[in-house]
Amino acid sequence: MQAPLLTIVIPCYNEEEILPETISALSALLEDMIGRHQVDQGSRLLFVDDGSKDHTWKIIYKEIIKGGFVKGLKLARNAGHQNALLAGISAAKEASDCMVTIDADLQDDIHVIPSFIERFKEGCEIVYGVRAKRKTDSFFKRTTAESFYKLMGRMGVDLVYNHADFRLMGRRAVEELEKFGESNMFLRGIVPLIGFKTAEVYYDRKERLAGETKYPLKKMLAFAFDGITSFSITPIRMVLLVGVLSFLGSLGFGGYFLLLKFFGETETGWTSLITSIWLIGGLQLMGLGLVGEYIGKIYKETKRRPKYIVDMDLFNFPLPRHLLNGERTDEYYSMDAGQLPETN
Ligand code: UDP
Ligand code: MG
Numbered sequence: 001m002q003a004p005l006l007t008i009v010i011p012c013y014n015e016e017e018i019l020p021e022t023i024s025a026l027s028a029l030l031e032d033m034i035g036r037h038q039v040d041q042g043s044r045l046l047f048v049d050d051g052s053k054d055h056t057w058k059i060i061y062k063e064i065i066k067g068g069f070v071k072g073l074k075l076a077r078n079a080g081h082q083n084a085l086l087a088g089i090s091a092a093k094e095a096s097d098c099m100v101t102i103d104a105d106l107q108d109d110i111h112v113i114p115s116f117i118e119r120f121k122e123g124c125e126i127v128y129g130v131r132a133k134r135k136t137d138s139f140f141k142r143t144t145a146e147s148f149y150k151l152m153g154r155m156g157v158d159l160v161y162n163h164a165d166f167r168l169m170g171r172r173a174v175e176e177l178e179k180f181g182e183s184n185m186f187l188r189g190i191v192p193l194i195g196f197k198t199a200e201v202y203y204d205r206k207e208r209l210a211g212e213t214k215y216p217l218k219k220m221l222a223f224a225f226d227g228i229t230s231f232s233i234t235p236i237r238m239v240l241l242v243g244v245l246s247f248l249g250s251l252g253f254g255g256y257f258l259l260l261k262f263f264g265e266t267e268t269g270w271t272s273l274i275t276s277i278w279l280i281g282g283l284q285l286m287g288l289g290l291v292g293e294y295i296g297k298i299y300k301e302t303k304r305r306p307k308y309i310v311d312m313d314l315f316n317f318p319l320p321r322h323l324l325n326g327e328r329t330d331e332y333y334s335m336d337a338g339q340l341p342e343t344n
Helices: 019-035 056-066 082-095 110-121 139-154 172-179 187-194 217-231 236-262 270-303
Strands: 007-014 044-047 071-075 098-101 128-130 161-172 198-203 311-315
Touching: 007 019, 007 082, 019 044, 019 056, 019 110, 044 056, 044 082, 056 071, 082 098, 082 128, 082 161, 082 172, 082 187, 082 311, 098 110, 110 128, 110 161, 110 198, 139 217, 161 172, 161 187, 161 198, 172 187, 187 217, 198 236, 217 270, 236 270
Parallel strands: 007 044, 007 098, 044 071, 128 198
Antiparallel strands: 071 311, 098 161, 128 161
């Protein structure tokens, strides 16, 4: 097989601290892979700026002007990690044979990307990067993440264990992925539904090199809850089950209370009454909330809002030549990222 045209897609949200390092590490890797004729020399890095509020886009833009491997896609506002990934691979797919997605913080080992390409050449449309160990993650992150995968498995969602969004997808797989019309794209759940020949490549996950996680506990819980309710109706079934059980239970209790009345022992009972009011009330509210969550999902899906909005696509529509190599001087390159002129 001819060397495939690879695009590495990197979603970035407020990553100015780590971006320069990420750019140089990935550029070096790509140069090496091109040198060894593993990938086509037209291969690129596509940084997706997910509506960052810091200098992320300036850094990417400055890099694009230099004319190296770096290309950029700027989203009009923060669309979230999953949508930023989707925006990147959708923009890249026409001009790529395969796409690798990786987080900007380099926690995933970029040196297994060549193995991804080998698997792709063997005919795999999807290659999953799987974390072999999590010893560098904090105890908290590790246990919450692992229980998330376990819980999802119990709920019947087919996830690749310990795989996040570090994966390779061929153009065909991306085209099929785009046919999934839902606006809530939980990629880890959807990608395994595509099929084709797949493979897993193992690596050790490292610590974040700089900056802080963009997934604090609140976002992490929302992500897990979203993942579950987008893919599984088990929670709603559980509510039904609890409802049925408490109905049966109340029948039993009803009989028991009748017996008590029959034997004239009905004076007591305030405690059991008040407890059951609270219990049933709580259960009802919980059930209602859960059903509401699913209705909310339907509501969101029916609106068919765009998942993300592209502000600037400097992957498919490169800057005009005069902006690329024209009158740019050393002085220009040494400018602070904040001083660079805006483009449109
Ligand atoms: N990210 C993004 N949009 C967001 C949040 C995060 O594009 O709204 C990016 C972020 O820049 C990073 C990746 O998604 O490249 C994963 O985020 P992070 O490393 O903070 O997550 P963690 O590894 O802690 O789960
Ligand atoms: Mg990370």
